[in-house]
Amino acid sequence: MGRGKFEYLSEKNGEWWLTEDEHGDLKLSYRIKDIIFDQMSDFQHVMIVDSYNFGKMLVLDGIVQTTSKDGHIYNEMITHVPLSIHPDPKRVLIIGGGDCGAAREAAKYEHVEQIDMVEIDELVVKACKKYLPEVSGNLSDPRVNFVYEDGVEFVRNKEKEYDVIIVDSSDPIGPAEVLFEKSFYQSLHHALKDDGLMVCQSQSPIFHDNIMKQTYQRIHDVFGKASMYTAVVPTYPGGLWSFTIGTKQYMNPAPEKVQGKETSYVNAEIIQSCFTLPEFVKNSL
Amino acid sequence: MGRGKFEYLSEKNGEWWLTEDEHGDLKLSYRIKDIIFDQMSDFQHVMIVDSYNFGKMLVLDGIVQTTSKDGHIYNEMITHVPLSIHPDPKRVLIIGGGDCGAAREAAKYEHVEQIDMVEIDELVVKACKKYLPEVSGNLSDPRVNFVYEDGVEFVRNKEKEYDVIIVDSSDPIGPAEVLFEKSFYQSLHHALKDDGLMVCQSQSPIFHDNIMKQTYQRIHDVFGKASMYTAVVPTYPGGLWSFTIGTKQYMNPAPEKVQGKETSYVNAEIIQSCFTLPEFVKNSL
Numbered sequence: 001m002g003r004g005k006f007e008y009l010s011e012k013n014g015e016w017w018l019t020e021d022e023h024g025d026l027k028l029s030y031r032i033k034d035i036i037f038d039q040m041s042d043f044q045h046v047m048i049v050d051s052y053n054f055g056k057m058l059v060l061d062g063i064v065q066t067t068s069k070d071g072h073i074y075n076e077m078i079t080h081v082p083l084s085i086h087p088d089p090k091r092v093l094i095i096g097g098g099d100c101g102a103a104r105e106a107a108k109y110e111h112v113e114q115i116d117m118v119e120i121d122e123l124v125v126k127a128c129k130k131y132l133p134e135v136s137g138n139l140s141d142p143r144v145n146f147v148y149e150d151g152v153e154f155v156r157n158k159e160k161e162y163d164v165i166i167v168d169s170s171d172p173i174g175p176a177e178v179l180f181e182k183s184f185y186q187s188l189h190h191a192l193k194d195d196g197l198m199v200c201q202s203q204s205p206i207f208h209d210n211i212m213k214q215t216y217q218r219i220h221d222v223f224g225k226a227s228m229y230t231a232v233v234p235t236y237p238g239g240l241w242s243f244t245i246g247t248k249q250y251m252n253p254a255p256e257k258v259q260g261k262e263t264s265y266v267n268a269e270i271i272q273s274c275f276t277l278p279e280f281v282k283n284s285l
Numbered sequence: 286m287g288r289g290k291f292e293y294l295s296e297k298n299g300e301w302w303l304t305e306d307e308h309g310d311l312k313l314s315y316r317i318k319d320i321i322f323d324q325m326s327d328f329q330h331v332m333i334v335d336s337y338n339f340g341k342m343l344v345l346d347g348i349v350q351t352t353s354k355d356g357h358i359y360n361e362m363i364t365h366v367p368l369s370i371h372p373d374p375k376r377v378l379i380i381g382g383g384d385c386g387a388a389r390e391a392a393k394y395e396h397v398e399q400i401d402m403v404e405i406d407e408l409v410v411k412a413c414k415k416y417l418p419e420v421s422g423n424l425s426d427p428r429v430n431f432v433y434e435d436g437v438e439f440v441r442n443k444e445k446e447y448d449v450i451i452v453d454s455s456d457p458i459g460p461a462e463v464l465f466e467k468s469f470y471q472s473l474h475h476a477l478k479d480d481g482l483m484v485c486q487s488q489s490p491i492f493h494d495n496i497m498k499q500t501y502q503r504i505h506d507v508f509g510k511a512s513m514y515t516a517v518v519p520t521y522p523g524g525l526w527s528f529t530i531g532t533k534q535y536m537n538p539a540p541e542k543v544q545g546k547e548t549s550y551v552n553a554e555i556i557q558s559c560f561t562l563p564e565f566v567k568n569s570l
Contacts, residue, residue: 017312025337027302029312052310053492070491073563206355206519207338232517232525234491239524240517265563273558278358278550 008062041123068134075101095151097168098124100136158191167200197247206238293347326408360386380436382453383409385421443476452485482532491523
């Protein structure tokens with residue numbers, strides 16, 4: 001390693017560190033063993049680094065997106081919950097999710113016939129498939145259809161095509177901001193079948209209370225029915241993370257659907273208990 | 286602020302930072318506004334600092350113990366769960382818990398008659414009572430009996446005195462190490478009435494899997510009955526935190542006991558769902 005041009009990479013006493021800057025007042029520094037992949041795409045600086053504490057990590061513009069150590073938690077929770085609510089999901093759309101982890105989890109449902117994965121940045125997918133198999137699972141399922149374009153554009157004119165849509169976005173700053181707008185949720189509503197449902201990550205209840213509330217409210221406005229669940233994501237600030245479901249019909253998970261699936265975090269009881277919200281989150285909504 | 290003698294305090298471009306070093310490979314840096322209290326006790330360096338992200342924080346030897354922003358989560362979870370399992374707790378012992386948060390929560394149970402709080406470091410209690418009322422709640426309930434001595438010594442010769450014992454310790458390095466030993470759990474068993482129960486924090490399932498497992502195993506060996514629950518503690522590494530209960534008789538919480546209590550995290554559903562363990566934690570035990 002011999003790079004100093006990115007402020008989030010630094011060397012001190014022969015040790016290399018990646019430092020994540022959370023809105024200027026909180027920093028997380030990960031000691032890293034090696035930079036395995038490092039390239040600028042048309043959209044961002046894409047790195048795969050090997051860290052001491054979290055194993056290999058996908059880092060976009062200096063922000064840790066997923067890791068070998070805990071990436072399964074987020075990916076299992078954003079996928080198995082909606083797929084266990086819909087009684088017979090056949091066509092699944094994933095917007096974002098370049099680490100391929102959500103698509104990998106969706107592919108564990110044998111009755112799913114097609115998984116469209118629309119990720120704007122092809123380089124992220126290629127890097128994760130090659131260098132981060134712990135998360136991407138060397139995804140080569142023939143049902144996964146990779147589309148490298150803007151998710152907002154892709155979904156704009158779709159009509160009643162999908163059973164489940166998973167919005168696996170990064171934070172609502174920069175390119176992903178539009179994925180938190182009401183007009184986008186209206187497109188998703190339009191793209192879903194009459195009994196379809198969507199899920200998105202809706203940020204931290206502790207640090208982004210306002211975004212979480214706004215996201216829930218917008219989705220509730222568009223769909224008429226919404227619900228929220230949480231999971232722990234150790235590498236995201238605050239640890240606790242929220243997910244919001246917008247649904248045209250089905251509300252309740254069928255926990256038995258996850259039984260027998262190879263998972264590390266999710267199980268039948270978690271699928272149900274994740275909808276139990278802490279008092280301050282309930283009050284906030 | 287004008288101090289540079291502790292390596293966890295540093296100044297950069299006119300900004301002050303507290304940097305927590307997690308076993309050398311992971312660092313958390315909090316930007317701080319002010320050091321409100323700063324004194325060496327006989328045991329450790331005690332500080333109350335005001336931070337931008339977590340409000341006021343209790344910091345012992347450079348490690349964040351509790352904060353205004355999220356301290357209620359830990360304190361509510363270590364207290365309301367055991368107190369809702371025991372049908373009629375009258376005598377409660379808290380070992381550690383110098384921030385007074387656990388004692389404050391226990392005092393919300395009107396049938397509790399006595400709360401012995403045994404904290405080795407009087408300075409921590411005094412600092413928190415004066416400068417961290419958001420956590421300590423200006424605790425002045427007459428049922429709370431403050432004892433400033435070694436918890437291990439205090440409990441050694443107690444026999445069938447307590448209904449519930451809460452071990453609110455710091456990490457098992459240095460002074461708190463002995464609070465994770467089997468002989469200590471045997472003392473607790475001896476100090477509990479015939480239908481008494483204990484709880485302790487048992488570290489992170491993600492980073493301290495071995496300590497978590499060992500703690501559960503030791504408590505299970507001593508009590509014959511044990512159970513584990515989890516909560517999110519944003520300022521602890523990994524976010525997800527485990528708690529272990531050892532009990533002579535009662536196993537199931539009565540969620541209605543927390544209803545009407547003034548809480549920010551805990552509610553009736555959380556009291557039940559917290560026992561749902563992620564798949565990797567179940568497998569680990």
